[in-house]
Amino acid sequence: xxxxxxTPKHLITATGQRVTLRCSPRSGDLSVYWYQQSLDQGLQFxxxxxxxxxxxxxxxxxxxxxxxxxxxxxxxxxxxxELGDSALYFCASSLQPGTSGRGEQFFGPxxxxxxL
Amino acid sequence: xxxxxQMEGPVTLSEEAFLTINCTYTATGYPSLFWYVQYPxxxxxxxxxxxxxxxxxxxxxxxxxxRKETTSFHLEKGSVQVSDSAVYFxxxxxxxxKLVFGQGTRLTINP
Numbered sequence: 001x002x003x004x005x006x007t008p009k010h011l012i013t014a015t016g017q018r019v020t021l022r023c024s025p026r027s028g029d030l031s032v033y034w035y036q037q038s039l040d041q042g043l044q045f046x047x048x049x050x051x052x053x054x055x056x057x058x059x060x061x062x063x064x065x066x067x068x069x070x071x072x073x074x075x076x077x078x079x080x081x082e083l084g085d086s087a088l089y090f091c092a093s094s095l096q097p098g099t100s101g102r103g104e105q106f107f108g109p110x111x112x113x114x115x116l
Numbered sequence: 117x118x119x120x121x122q123m124e125g126p127v128t129l130s131e132e133a134f135l136t137i138n139c140t141y142t143a144t145g146y147p148s149l150f151w152y153v154q155y156p157x158x159x160x161x162x163x164x165x166x167x168x169x170x171x172x173x174x175x176x177x178x179x180x181x182x183r184k185e186t187t188s189f190h191l192e193k194g195s196v197q198v199s200d201s202a203v204y205f206x207x208x209x210x211x212x213x214k215l216v217f218g219q220g221t222r223l224t225i226n227p
Contacts, residue, residue, distance in 0.1 A: 103167075103211075109158060
């Protein structure tokens with residue numbers, strides 16, 4: 001158990017809908033990362049938050065957004081869903097950048113999104 | 117940009133065979149290197165890491181050495197078990213930022 005929790009585990013929805021994925025980082029971790037895992041794209045970095053502030057952006061669509069709350073949990077919002085958004089979405093957390101661990105991230109179990 | 121290339125899979129071996137999964141990288145800075153493992157239906161677990169050249173990461177019988185001169189971080193295990201069947205991902209991180217992953221290598225061990 002990595003200490004990172006994600007809910008829900010599975011999500012089935014229709015095209016055009018909006019969903020919210022939730023992540024709670026390990027106790028003490030300030031950074032939260034979101035990744036998408038799909039068969040054709042592999043594991044892709046979406047976005048990073050550090051202590052409530054957006055830190056880095058990757059291949060995140062404009063239809064997607066995220067935020068990190070004062071209690072450090074994070075939510076990933078996916079809207080106007082398309083069939084191609086079906087994927088596994090992982091959240092990861094890490095120690096404050098620059099401290100020991102040098103980039104080591106701890107992953108949650110993921111949320112499997114199916115868009116019908 | 118930064119990238120990781122892993123050997124193509126899938127890889128199928130018999131129990132007790134020797135395992136090597138090749139990984140090479142390209143990075144603009146000085147990366148930390150990782151191997152993550154994903155068991156069926158689960159998330160990614162950190163298997164081992166190395167943060168500077170010539171470091172050897174090891175865990176559960178797996179080893180990988182950070183080779184700066186060949187920009188490689190090959191994963192090895194001397195004697196694999198059926199329970200090692202999983203997908204293995206090589207990854208790098210520069211400046212403790214995002215992880216950049218290879219495409220993953222599916223490993224199947226037959227009894």
